[in-house]
Amino acid sequence: SKTFTTQETITNAKTCRDWLVTRLGEAATPFHFVALSTNTKAVAEFGIDPANMFQFWDWVGGRYSLWSAIGLSIAMAVGYEAFEQLLAGGHAMDEHFRTAPLDSNMPVILALLGVWNGNFLGAEAYAVLPYDQYLHRLPAYLQQLDMESNGKGTAKDGARVTWATGQTVFGEPGTNGQHAFYQLIHQGTRLIPCDFLVAARTHNPLGEHHTLLLSNVLAQAEALMKGKTEAEARAELEAAGMNADEIAFQLPHRVFPGNRPSNMLLYPRLDPFTLGMLIALYEHKVFVQGVLWDVFSFDQWGVELGKVLAKAILPELTSSGPVLGHDSSTTGLIEAIRQMRQ
Structure with a gap:
């Protein structure tokens, strides 16, 4: 906990401490806890030895903090070598963002597409659709990154903005989403741009599973772009042997308007380096959009009132x-x- 006052975090920590104390005694607390915080006083009052406290800068926001000491849990889960690769991937995207020309700068392009879709085409949401089970929580991660950063109605000068800012972010891994909400994306009345994420190679080469997955993600992007015309739908129904009345009834429901925007983020194989690049890509995208919308992307006063x-x-x-x-x-x-x- 950055401040060591976050209610949910401290409540969980106290529950763990109570469990430990009932079994090993109060004196055991300093030897079984570490803290990641900027508040040394509160850490010591909790009973954790400040020598076991991993500090980080007080200007690091929670949703941008995995690169700091907050990433300790990641290092513990996957090993420090993999964590360093995650950092290296993030750094590589940082350098790309810093040095690449605007017309080939991935975060800038992604940000501009989002602004175009939202402010000019009226999209109020976008879907993050990883065709990779290892990324099944990425949409939820990006919800906080994007919506907490740019979900603001006040400009930097304190005036109310008169343009749309931020978008609703949601998503599920493919192909689960195909059987849930893709119907609305393909034929609904709301424009929902999509980001597809997929690896060319899998960590689990089981039969044709990954090839089937690849065919699905490419098909979805193609369907969103091209759609299906009334003439194409009619030809399919006629080829299926339907009579004129059946065709007349079904035809309007078989047309896909197409021209639904999507991005395809394709990478050789998911690994810590690639994941670091992806996370940093979206971080910089959010930053660029905050600049364009003239909002503070690094505060979150909207969560304080509750x-x-x-x-x-x-x-x-x-x-x-x-x-x-x-x-x-x-x-x-x-x-x-x-x-x-x-």
Whole structure:
């Protein structure tokens, strides 16, 4: 925890400490905990030896922090050599972003496409679609990176913006998403640009599995781009032997408008270096869009109000006294929860 005050993190840490103390005693705490924080005082008060504290700069935001000491858990999970490769991949993308001309600069191009799709074509969301199970949590990771960074309605000068900023980010690994929400992307009334991510080679060469996966991701991108015309759909239905009435009924539903934008991020094989490049690519994309939208991408005041209100509500959930100081909806919900927990 950067501040060592984040409610969820400290609650979990206290639960772990209580479990440890009941078995090994209070004196064991300093020998079984390490902390990653900027708050030495709070770490020591918790019972962790500051010598076991990994510090990092106080200007490092949480959603950009995996490159710092916060990445300790990554190093522990995959080994320090792999973690260094992750860092190297991020650095390679940093250097590309810093030195590449704008017309071949991947983060800049990705950012400009997002602004074009959102501010000029009216897209309010974009889908991140990794055709790689190892990246199944990447869409959720990018949700925070993108939406917490650029989901702002105030410009840097304090004025309300008069243009759209930020987009809803969602996604699932293929081909799961194909059987869930691709219908809306292909034929729905909302424009949803897509980022496809796929490796040419797999870590798990099992039969034709990966070749099938590749054929699916390429087919989806082609279908989004080209669609299917009414003439093409009619020819298919006629070839299937349908009569005129059946064709007339089904034809409107078989047309795909096409012209749905997508990006294809293709890489040889997923490894720590490539993952580092991908994460840094999206980080720089978000930064560029923040510059274009004139918003602060490195704060998150939108999450603060809920935290403050939660502190006021917390004791009221276990109190038997009257609920005061809330709107009627929140008051009714607190009273309903009390009743259900009796």
